[in-house]
Amino acid sequence: MDLDFTAAEDALRAEARDWLAARVPSVPLPSLETAEGFAAHRQWEGMLFADRWSVVSWPEQFGGRGSSLLEWLIFEEEYYRAGAPGRVSQNGINLLAPTLFEYGTDEQRERVLPSMASGEVVWAQAWSEPEAGSDLASLRSVAVRTEGGWRISGQKTWSSRAAFADRAFGLFRSDPEADRPHRGLTYLMFPLDADGVTVRPIGRLDGKPAFAELFLDDVFVPDEDVIGEPGQGWRVAMSTTGNERGLTLRSPGRFTAAADRLTSLWHSTADPDAGVTALGDRVADAVIGARAYQLFAYAHASRITAGGVIAAGGSIGAESSLNKVFWSELDIALHETALDLLGPYGELSDEATEAPAHGSWAEGHTFSLAGPIYAGTNEIQRDIIAERLLGLPKGRR
Amino acid sequence: MRFLLDGEQREFARTLDGMLGSAGTPGVVRSWASGDHGPGRALWGRLGEAGVFALAVPEEHEGVGPLPVELAVAFGELGRHAVPGPLAETAAAGALLGRLGGDAAHVWLPQLASGKAVASLCVLSPGGSPYALDADAADAVFVVDGDTVRLADSHGPVQPSADPARRPARPLGGVVFAQGPAVTAAAAYAADVAALVTAAQALGLGRALLERTVEYVRQRTQFGVAVGSFQAVKHRLADTLIALEFAQPLVYAAALALAADDPAAGREVAAAKVSACEAAYGAARTALHLHGAVGYTAEPDLSLWIRKARPLRTAWGTPAVCRARVLAGGTLR
Ligand SMILES: Cc1cc2nc3c(=O)[nH]c(=O)nc-3n(C[C@H](O)[C@H](O)[C@H](O)COP(=O)(O)OP(=O)(O)OC[C@H]3O[C@@H](n4cnc5c(N)ncnc54)[C@H](O)[C@@H]3O)c2cc1C
Numbered sequence: 001m002d003l004d005f006t007a008a009e010d011a012l013r014a015e016a017r018d019w020l021a022a023r024v025p026s027v028p029l030p031s032l033e034t035a036e037g038f039a040a041h042r043q044w045e046g047m048l049f050a051d052r053w054s055v056v057s058w059p060e061q062f063g064g065r066g067s068s069l070l071e072w073l074i075f076e077e078e079y080y081r082a083g084a085p086g087r088v089s090q091n092g093i094n095l096l097a098p099t100l101f102e103y104g105t106d107e108q109r110e111r112v113l114p115s116m117a118s119g120e121v122v123w124a125q126a127w128s129e130p131e132a133g134s135d136l137a138s139l140r141s142v143a144v145r146t147e148g149g150w151r152i153s154g155q156k157t158w159s160s161r162a163a164f165a166d167r168a169f170g171l172f173r174s175d176p177e178a179d180r181p182h183r184g185l186t187y188l189m190f191p192l193d194a195d196g197v198t199v200r201p202i203g204r205l206d207g208k209p210a211f212a213e214l215f216l217d218d219v220f221v222p223d224e225d226v227i228g229e230p231g232q233g234w235r236v237a238m239s240t241t242g243n244e245r246g247l248t249l250r251s252p253g254r255f256t257a258a259a260d261r262l263t264s265l266w267h268s269t270a271d272p273d274a275g276v277t278a279l280g281d282r283v284a285d286a287v288i289g290a291r292a293y294q295l296f297a298y299a300h301a302s303r304i305t306a307g308g309v310i311a312a313g314g315s316i317g318a319e320s321s322l323n324k325v326f327w328s329e330l331d332i333a334l335h336e337t338a339l340d341l342l343g344p345y346g347e348l349s350d351e352a353t354e355a356p357a358h359g360s361w362a363e364g365h366t367f368s369l370a371g372p373i374y375a376g377t378n379e380i381q382r383d384i385i386a387e388r389l390l391g392l393p394k395g396r397r
Numbered sequence: 398m399r400f401l402l403d404g405e406q407r408e409f410a411r412t413l414d415g416m417l418g419s420a421g422t423p424g425v426v427r428s429w430a431s432g433d434h435g436p437g438r439a440l441w442g443r444l445g446e447a448g449v450f451a452l453a454v455p456e457e458h459e460g461v462g463p464l465p466v467e468l469a470v471a472f473g474e475l476g477r478h479a480v481p482g483p484l485a486e487t488a489a490a491g492a493l494l495g496r497l498g499g500d501a502a503h504v505w506l507p508q509l510a511s512g513k514a515v516a517s518l519c520v521l522s523p524g525g526s527p528y529a530l531d532a533d534a535a536d537a538v539f540v541v542d543g544d545t546v547r548l549a550d551s552h553g554p555v556q557p558s559a560d561p562a563r564r565p566a567r568p569l570g571g572v573v574f575a576q577g578p579a580v581t582a583a584a585a586y587a588a589d590v591a592a593l594v595t596a597a598q599a600l601g602l603g604r605a606l607l608e609r610t611v612e613y614v615r616q617r618t619q620f621g622v623a624v625g626s627f628q629a630v631k632h633r634l635a636d637t638l639i640a641l642e643f644a645q646p647l648v649y650a651a652a653l654a655l656a657a658d659d660p661a662a663g664r665e666v667a668a669a670k671v672s673a674c675e676a677a678y679g680a681a682r683t684a685l686h687l688h689g690a691v692g693y694t695a696e697p698d699l700s701l702w703i704r705k706a707r708p709l710r711t712a713w714g715t716p717a718v719c720r721a722r723v724l725a726g727g728t729l730r
Contacts (some may be wrong), residue, residue, distance in 0.1 A: 134620070137408070204694055204695060205694070205695055205703065207561070244527045340711075340716065343524065344528065344709060346707075346711055347559050348559075348714075349558060349559055352556035352558075362559055370693050373689055395628075
């Protein structure tokens with residue numbers, strides 16, 4: 001057992017660091033939850049892609065570098081340490097791509113992946129419905145067989161960035177007669193500007209249109225856009241939820257970078273004569289938490305890959321629920337500690353002209369509050385941990 | 398000892414609750430947040446008629462106060478209905494001028510007491526805020542700096558807050574109209590009044606959040622049952638209630654201590670401020686989480702309540718500042 005990096009890993013880190021140092025915008029891009037910011041971020045994704053930094057773990061033929069999971073973690077550490085912009089392509093890259101690697105056809109992979117990696121086509125996840133959140137299998141939107149494909153109808157909601165995205169992937173009930181709700185679902189892809197699609201933006205807490213409702217009225221989807229076998233949608237979808245909860249959605253780099261910012265904030269705001277106060281203890285705990293998550297990730301990466309390409313496989317399973325609960329709570333603790341350190345300045349929104357002088361923590365805080373909800377709420381994750389990892393009896397659900 | 402509100406106080410709360418319940422406060426909050434103060438000022442006038450602001454103003458200046466217990470009762474209702482504006486600041490300005498007396502008191506207090514004028518207040522001190530809340534809506538912005546107090550001429554740009562209905566800005570300019578140890582003492586008292594009523598407001602806010610959430614989890618079903626039937630959901634709501642219930646008596650005890658000019662009043666207020674604001678923020682986190690993604694959206698009025706909780710927690714004494722005050726003496730009375 002060791003924590004030493006190989007020469008190749010160190011080289012990748014150095015190359016990424018130099019590239020980022022030369023290109024990360026010195027003035028942060030506008031919020032990616034606005035039309036203006038979305039466009040700027042899309043352009044940034046194109047720059048990343050041009051030098052094969054947008055999807056380092058993918059095979060080279062799709063624009064990646066074939067990097068290992070550990071190399072990807074290293075890249076992400078550098079990415080967030082450099083203060084690089086958030087990724088508008090993340091739902092496609094983290095959720096749809098692994099599904100296509102596992103269940104897609106060669107034709108689908110060639111058609112979908114490169115334009116996803118370049119930011120030219122941004123994907124939204126259309127799983128949830130107004131009445132189907134935690135109980136996703138109760139979804140009601142339908143796919144009806146037609147000549148050469150399917151016609152989909154129904155309502156999807158809380159689809160992140162769908163207000164600005166180009167295409168979506170989602171689950172539909174294709175066999176209403178199936179004996180259990182999980183059966184008879186089909187997983188497919190569709191354009192958000194197709195006939196019959198209405199996208200209505202929804203403001204999140206701070207009013208930014210961070211997600212949207214989708215109204216689908218008899219939208220045609222050709223057979224080539226069905227992922228996996230019709231009727232097998234649940235299995236196809238569930239194979240990738242581990243990615244949503246686990247490392248690939250929230251790499252430790254994000255938290256180690258935030259912990260570094262928090263530590264600087266502590267040093268710049270703390271009274272040197274007061275010693276370590278209770279707030280200082282919380283800063284230290286956040287630093288420890290970020291380091292724990294990073295080390296857990298190294299161990300996790302060592303366990304599930306032996307230098308292969310993660311995107312192409314590597315089942316993550318129930319362990320990703322451990323990640324989900326840990327990172328979502330760590331994220332809130334980090335941001336709340338920052339706001340507390342800021343005292344009266346902690347209430348400033350990032351749009352306040354005086355916010356940048358204090359590190360602009362508000363949007364990060366708002367976003368952290370959603371962490372225990374999306375990607376499966378923490379209650380559901382704790383149930384999975386208790387039942388699948390601890391072997392406790394299944395509760396009423 | 399009879400540590401309970403009397404009939405008249407309870408009736409006062411009921412009256413305000415009824416009045417605010419039919420006043421369409423969510424619309425008022427949204428207007429205020431967009432910079433349209435008209436509906437907020439109209440509501441302010443009605444609160445003035447109901448006697449809310451007179452509670453902070455001495456009788457010789459057309460007030461009925463200072464009556465900290467009644468103020469706490471009233472502010473609980475203002476918080477429950479998420480009323481926007483420099484509420485604590487106006488009450489505290491009343492307390493400040495009431496103690497100082499002089500020309501400014503003659504000019505401003507009757508107007509503040511009746512609700513005709515809106516005031517903001519900024520106490521520049523270590524750990525305090527450099528901003529005056531809603532300076533753009535206030536008729537007068539008072540600034541205490543050490544042992545001086547001035548009436549600001551203008552204010553800097555509004556700094557958008559995490560709660561869009563709060564519009565903090567730095568007060569600018571103004572001529573000192575009082576100076577000396579009397580200012581320092583009056584400002585300390587005014588800050589205690591502000592902290593007390595902020596705590597009361599937070600408690601009302603927390604209770605409203607809890608009520609709405611209990612209602613929601615009763616009717617929201619997943620897996621074929623109400624989500625409120627899951628133990629994890631029940632326990633979280635039970636903990637929220639416990640926190641609010643145990644913060645409430647601290648708020649009333651602090652009000653009594655202020656009413657009695659007890660030397661330990663500042664510490665009692667600090668204890669109330671920490672526990673009420675932590676309980677309210679906890680209630681906001683719980684409300685957000687148990688509403689699922691619905692709780693994370695701006696359209697439902699719930700968001701107006703959720704977003705108030707965090708700034709109240711740091712206004713007029715951050716948790717760290719309040720905790721330090723609690724520790725500065727022996728046990729609380
Ligand atoms: C920021 C954000 C982005 C999102 N992005 C997307 C997206 O891109 N695409 C998409 O399809 N969806 C998205 N979602 C939706 C998300 O997947 C759902 O919010 C989530 O599955 C929870 O469903 P719900 O909101 O309906 O909550 P509900 O299922 O109604 O749950 C309400 C409350 O009850 C609790 N609860 C429910 N069941 C149980 C149980 N069995 N035991 C204990 N407690 C329980 C929950 O934990 C929660 O606190 C997003 C949500 C957010 C907040």
